[in-house]
Amino acid sequence: MCGIVGAVQTHGNVVPAVLAGLKTLEYRGYDSAGLAVMTPHGIQVRRKSGKLSALEAELAQNGVPPSSQALAHTRWATHGAPTDRNAHPHCDDRGEVVVVHNGIIENYAELHGMLAAQGHAFSSETDTEVLAHLIAHFHRNGDDLHSATRKAMALAHGAYAVVVISAREPGTMVAARLESPVVIGVGEHGRYVASGIPALLNLTRDFLVLENGESARLTPTGHEIYDARGQRVERAPFRCEWTPEQAEKGGYAHFMLKEIEEQPDVLARTAFDRLRDPEGDVAFEDEFGLDDAALRGFRRLRFMAMGTSFHAALLGQMLLAELARLPGETLNASEFLYSARLPEEDSLTVIVSQSGETADSLRAMREVQARGGRTLGICNVRGSTLAREARHLVLTHCGPEVGVASTKAFFGQVAALYMLAVRVGRARGTLSREQGQARLLDLRKLRPMLDPLFESDAKQAVEAAADLLVPVRSCLYLGRGLQLPVALEGALKLKEISYIHAEGYPAGEMKHGPIALIDPSFPVVAIATPGRSYDKMISNIQEVKARQGRVIAVAARGDRKVAALADAVLPVPEVAELLAPLANVIPLQQLAYTVALRLGRDIDQPRNLAKSVTVE
Template sequence: MCGIIGYLGKRPVKTVLLEGLRRLEYRGYDSAGVVFFTENNLFVERVKGKVLDLDERLANREVRGQAPGLGHTRWATHGEPSKENAHPHFDCTGEVAVVHNGIIENYHALKQELSARGHRFVSETDTEVIAHLVEEALRETGDLFSAVKGALSKVKGAYALGVIWRRDPETIVVARNQSPLVLGVGENEVFLASDVPAILPWTRRVIFLEDGDLAILRVEGPKIFRLTGEEITREVHEIAWDASQAEKAGFPHFMLKEIYEQPEAIRDTLRGRLNPETGEVDLSDAELSPEFFEGLERIFIVACGTSYHAGLVGKYLFEKWAGIPVEVDLASEFRYRDVLINDRTLAIFISQSGETADTLAGLRLAKELSARVLAICNVLGSTIAREAHRVIYTHAGPEIGVASTKAFTSQLTIFLLLTLYMGRLTGRLTLERAMELSGELVELPEKVNLVIKAVHPVLKELSEKYFRQEDFLYLGRNILYPVALEGALKLKEISYIHAEGYAAGEMKHGPIALIEENVPTVALAPKEGGITYEKMLSNIEEVRSRRGPVIGFGTEGDAHLANLVTDFVGLPEVSWEVSPILYTVPLQLLAYEIAVKRGCDVDQPRNLAKSVTVE
């Protein structure tokens, strides 16, 4: 959620901090701040608002800063968005500065104890207690690393921390527990950040810290320790994608760029994993073999938000072609019920960032219960990827827009690959059908590309007609029901229009009461839907008979559907298995264009964060 950037080296520290914060804006935030050295003092600037506001404040003051420095974008949890609650936070002396991502669960008790000992608090945040704990520890140790280590021994909760001390201008101390933190290594310089894009302009050599890690950062490089005091070594990774991939490349918004990148993201997700000549799937990059799937009796799929909708699609695919019962759980609910899991259970956890707190907690529970744990995520070295028994990376590349687009279609692509793999293992998927599906998957990127180019102008025009509406209903059946949910989620996320997705057969059980002239219905009705196609037509008739406008997405050339709906968007004919990807893309574009017409901040919707690292 919050974004952290830090730097120690010879570059202009203010430039590094501001540029790093700009590259973390996608995470969602309401305030921003920086701290760095000016001669022998600490200089701090904080604002309620955007990084641009912070930049303007610093430009007006013409401050010449020196490393080390820390920067932060805050998404409010404890205390309202304000300058006083913005990070960094300080101790009583003003010599210890802390930036923090996460939640300190016992902060209230700690604050009471510290206040009783004479400490003065100036914010409503949980973070400020850390600065005061470090202050107390410094009185005893006189060493920043030892002080941070001692302070953390009293803290319960999630944290990614960066700490500097006025009396030690050559050091940053960092720590991680349940919140992501990555180090960047350069020539006589070191960086820290919440996510890789923040440091890509300067280095592609990174170290992913793990829970319970602390590190001393100096220009010659980091030294990493465990909370127990043991010094350890973490692998240095070389990031394959560069900073240009996190830029808009001429698009007005990251979200639109990422919608247009979906053909390539799908292609990259498939690359090296599918042999179209034989229909065989190779998942050796994920160290998956037939033995991993032997003796399975049940599958659990666990995720949040958009990833949860991908899991619902996976349920339809697995039950049809693997013949194994599947349950799909919201991660925030999964860990609080008595799940019936054992060593014959496959638990699949989906997270774009690999740091989603609820999903990670569910993963740990599944491991405790002896399940076989498989992760689907996009970020190399993320916590969920590291802690799962196996991980399949989507290779979607950096996704900067808060509303997920290419990450979702890449997750669906992974499920299609797993369907082919498990379907052949179980024998339910014939070689002939596997060959047909693999051929469709190979052609899918170009099909998605053609759909984007063909329907974007149509949807831009439709947005003019519908952007003033305040309620939408999305209807789908069978494997397109989750796509209806996802379409509604995209619209509400970025346009702030109330939208609900329903299984179309449920419309008569309540939602039909909402139908009127000012409530548009988006209906997903491909002819290849078989028996559900006829049912969808009946549902559309029910909406139209109540004067509700219908935007119908269906198969190109379907004159019946085109005549029935208010507005028709034709899409190429595809198989049942592949249809969720093809029908998702135009719903993303519709939501995008409506949000733009309403003047919304598409890439950074209010109240939302890209990576939800607290429960």
């Protein structure tokens, strides 16, 4: 969940580029930040608790010299409070070996005790400092930096991505990973390393990814990759199509606002090149790898994900049941490990993850594979662990998502799952060509129908709805059928960035408990758009109003019945029912954003959260 950036070049000062890269990874953690630079007289380190801006202020007062080798880190605290002394980078007690780390070392207490008994003096409460001392122990006894790092990590239990530099070996940088991601950038004048590709787009577009158990030695002119046994691995770089501009705000006040407004274009990027309109079908790229015979052979589906991706997975289950007539279930990935072992031969497990690095989802995927099951990844990041390890893959092509509260990734996931439902339906014969054509036409027609959601009257409606939420401490989101996952997602967005307690509920469950909470200070957000659940939602709204509750309704533009009942209306276009979640989620994202903005919250970096949860 922490962010790492490192660079080693033949010449020039890499410090500004490393700090710029770190800023793009600050969504991974913002409890503290630090920088280490190699100098002719050893390694200089600067660390500061708080956000990256605190480190920048420290560097303005207490700068570092220009350097062609630098290492930086932004932290999400796991061991030790977010203080200056617990911030990364960490060094050994001689200041020779410097380490940054993402992950958790589970046996750090035992290693700490062993090293302390040998005379090592510690200065922090972190598990990471133990690694610096352990690597230094082997380094002092004759091992080069790469060998010392490999020996140290062999003794460490847990998950890690580490990058190490040593004053004894200037011009060398060593990286190693187990479970936590590491990417290596290949440039004309240097080598670079980071937790994620966006951090290095200002330096290179060519990347390698370390696999589990691998390590790498980086120098200004080359790189060597080694497997867990210490054998050399040859691997060609891949070219990333993302641009540095995609990872910048581009004039918006917040990444979240930018990413909300990108969603109509995300639909085009995710879907339109894959649609085969004359055939009424979808053609995924080769990595999908499931032909008609394979798709006909599955008898059940399992979806697994966490957070926002879990809500997209719920919709995927419903869409596949509707269009492909395949039964399925959706599980929180962290709970799958405790489930009964059932036969997997006739099932397909779909793992949904924006980053492709979510620890619980990856562990669940590997457990499915260990049980003999087949896995399909739905992912936004090419080269991620999910993209590499899932047997089958659909990329969402959303572009980098930087805001911690996910928006466009959810949109791309649902669009991809809709296309998957069409593809499977056509393969299984549950959709005719004509029916498939109609479903694809619905998808193409959706893109221009979304534009009014970003016009001034829609924004005024969001502002009016925000008036009802800003003063309260709790609220309820209600939906039925396809709109239940949207209600869950809307509630999650509000609680993530405004810190208002919000619960998403099946509207039919309201009378089984939550109705006791309803009073004038407890608003209800109800999704009441046209479709099979519309009449029931009208009844739910009337039940809330009968108890003096205040209602914010997501409703079709011009729906006078809902307007007569609700205190505020978020108007949406009337679209095909199976695609309504894509339209209905946008005003709920805008509502959460507006409420958080009014309350003065840190929208892109809400407290205690990190974008990519890479530890369990």
